[in-house]
Amino acid sequence: MTALSHVRFSFTLVVDTDLHIGDGRMCPLETLRPGLSRRRTADDPAQAEDTGPLVKTIVRDHDKRPILPATSLKGVLKEALTGSLDKAEIDRLFGTITGGKHDKDGKTDKRDKTDSGQMGRFTFHAAVLDRSDSPSTFSGLPYFDDTAGTWVATHVAISRNDGTADPRKLFNMEMVPAGGRFLVDGIWFGDMEDAKLSLPRLLAPLRRPDGVSIGSGGRIGRGRVSLGRAADVRLWETAFNPKTGLVDTTPGKSPVILTVPKTAMDGAVxxxxxxxxxxxxxxxxxxxxxxxxxxxxxxxxxxxxxxxxxxxxxxxxxxxxxxxxxxxxxxxxxxxxxxxxxxxxxxxxxxxxxxxxxxxxxxxxxxxxxxxxxxxxxxxxxxxxxxxxxxxxxxxxxxxxxxxxxxxxxxxxxxxxxxxxxxxxxxxxxxxxxxxxxxxxxxxxxxxxxxxxxxxxxxxxxxxxxxxxxxx
Missing domain, CATH: 3.30.70 (Alpha-Beta Plaits)
Structure with missing residues (x-):
């Protein structure tokens, strides 16, 4: 295998509970869902210019498609595997940085050039929401839009005085609904046999009954994703094509279908x-x-x-x-x-x-x-x-x-x-x-x-x- 050869892989992530990965922005509801908000039409300019409540929006790619950032997905997998795999295997899969001098606060001295480490065995592209599902699947949800693939959830803040819901402090979050699907593409920096042995270990947390949680509210169960029932991963060998100067799928070979086995939950759950x-x-x-x-x-x-x-x-x-x-x-x-x-x-x-x-x-x-x-x-x-x-x-x-x-x-x-x-x-x-x-x-x-x-x-x-x- 040459340096430009590797294994491409892809799989589908199922959203098991409503998911929100914010982009740090707030958008007026009337702008996010034109014509569907409670905005009042009246002769009063103050009412006519009312754009409704603000909504915390989710992160999107350049084509305005909801995504799961690659770093987020990689991070939750590493956290889920820590403790079940030994450190050497974690370092092999995810990479590591070693060496370097540190100051009194434990931070690496940027002027020191002795840091070393190893690259991880894989990388993800940002996972993109598959919007091919029937809109009727989610049509009961407030402000669901089949083009955007999201809905708007309204929550209440807790009163500091009595610890109960304060109806005067509503806030809104754009959500990817449970049942949505994200398409994930990745690259394995190794040969096919290595990929077939290592990917089931890497993706094992996605086959647990409780999956992994990503995004806002993960600790309380929001944003849980898993491989779903199929749990199939498709793998292709690639090689450098000197005629085109590109890394192409190996001609004449069909993708290898790998099924990730179910994983039991921790006994302490x-x-x-x-x-x-x-x-x-x-x-x-x-x-x-x-x-x-x-x-x-x-x-x-x-x-x-x-x-x-x-x-x-x-x-x-x-x-x-x-x-x-x-x-x-x-x-x-x-x-x-x-x-x-x-x-x-x-x-x-x-x-x-x-x-x-x-x-x-x-x-x-x-x-x-x-x-x-x-x-x-x-x-x-x-x-x-x-x-x-x-x-x-x-x-x-x-x-x-x-x-x-x-x-x-x-x-x-x-x-x-x-x-x-x-x-x-x-x-x-x-x-x-x-x-x-x-x-x-x-x-x-x-x-x-x-x-x-x-x-x-x-x-x-x-x-x-x-x-x-x-x-x-």
């Missing part, structure tokens, strides 16, 4: 099954073309059988329960708005803050949806408004809730494998103790999720499941 026999709703605030019913509270869903449950809501409910347990057992409080200047070392944080995170500290508890939310029924519930003074029913105040009934999903919980500069695990016994308390408390109990939980909506019973059964 805890699986919880959630079931809501009654109604569930997560409010959809977006307008529907041609439907201006003001007395209908819509529920967010992909279609009539698949409600949307925001990972933030599940994580927030678990954090609230953990904070209550922590206070009950004198393990410390929880200030989710704690500022970095109030602590200098992670050990100063309480177990709740260490598990779920504060500003300047990424939480150690990771959650992942390994079974997506599904519902047995999609229907409407009719309600009446009550007079705040008399407690009686107000006339002409009927309104409807669009709800899902019989909703179920499964969640995987695990502790991060992060280590400090001395290669000591960040997770402490106190962190493990609180997690065990949390798991014991919620298992067999009810965890309220979503809209109108004070009316009996979204009461999910929680049971413990084995990783083997939940992975099927």
């Amino acid at each position: 805890k699986i919880l099954d959630f079931t809501c026999d009654g109604p569930f709703a997560s409010v959809d605030p977006s307008p529907r073309p041609g439907d201006n019913r003001g007395n209908l509270i819509r529920s967010l869903g992909r279609d009539d059988a698949r409600p949307v449950i925001h990972p933030d809501g599940v994580s927030g409910a678990l954090r609230s329960r953990a904070a209550w347990l922590s206070a009950l057992h004198d393990l410390g409080g929880d200030d989710r708005f704690r500022k970095p200047e109030t602590w200098a070392d992670p050990e100063e944080l309480t177990p709740v803050e260490r598990l779920f995170g504060v500003t300047g500290w990424r939480g150690l508890l990771r959650q992942s949806f390994i079974k997506q939310p599904v519902a047995a029924e999609h229907t409407h519930y009719t309600s009446v408004a009550l007079d705040a003074f008399t407690g009686g029913v107000l006339d002409s105040t009927l309104f409807e809730h669009e709800v899902y009934v019989g909703v179920s999903f499964s969640l995987a919980l695990s502790l991060d494998r992060r280590v400090d500069d001395d290669n000591t695990p960040m997770v402490t016994q106190g962190d493990r103790n609180l997690l065990e308390l949390l798991l014991d408390d919620v298992t067999g109990d009810v965890l309220p999720l979503g809209h109108a939980t004070n009316r009996g909506f979204g009461w999910f019973s929680v049971t413990h499941a084995s990783p083997e059964r939940s992975a099927r």
Whole structure:
């Protein structure tokens, strides 16, 4: 094999949970989705010029296609493999830099030229969203656009005063929907036999039931991607063509199809099954073309059988329960708005803050949806408004809730494998103790999720499941 010969490979990544990799920009909703926002048309110039709320947009390539940056994909694979492969194999696959003098802060002295290392065995191109899926697959999502391949999710900020959702602080994020697919191309710097042996190890995390998470909110289960059911990788040998001066696919050879085998989840992962026999709703605030019913509270869903449950809501409910347990057992409080200047070392944080995170500290508890939310029924519930003074029913105040009934999903919980500069695990016994308390408390109990939980909506019973059964 010459220096210009290598192996090209490609595969398809399936988006298992809604994904957002931001480009650092904000775009008016009216600009992102012309004609679909709530912008009011009126003679008032202030209203006519209103462009609606701002939306955090996702990263795109030069053709405006949503992408997964190659460095992001490579980074999550390296993080997922660290601990399951030895350091020598990690260095061989991903490359390494060694040598060089360092200053007192541990940073490499840029003036020193003695750094050395080795190149990794592969590289990715940016993965591009495949927009060939039928638009009807995602048409139930707010502001979904089949040309862009994205939808707009509305979230609420948490009030600093009472820890509940603040409806006056909505924010919007552009999302690639669950079920989307990214096309990945890469190059293996070695021969075909080396590629066939090494690629299954490299891509093994993508065949775990919980996959890997990429982009914003990865710790709470947003942006999970995997190889899906097919799990096929196509490989081509290439060689330098002296006639054209290009590196071409070897003539006369068909691509090699490599199937990456399934990978079991870590034994330390805890699986919880959630079931809501009654109604569930997560409010959809977006307008529907041609439907201006003001007395209908819509529920967010992909279609009539698949409600949307925001990972933030599940994580927030678990954090609230953990904070209550922590206070009950004198393990410390929880200030989710704690500022970095109030602590200098992670050990100063309480177990709740260490598990779920504060500003300047990424939480150690990771959650992942390994079974997506599904519902047995999609229907409407009719309600009446009550007079705040008399407690009686107000006339002409009927309104409807669009709800899902019989909703179920499964969640995987695990502790991060992060280590400090001395290669000591960040997770402490106190962190493990609180997690065990949390798991014991919620298992067999009810965890309220979503809209109108004070009316009996979204009461999910929680049971413990084995990783083997939940992975099927």
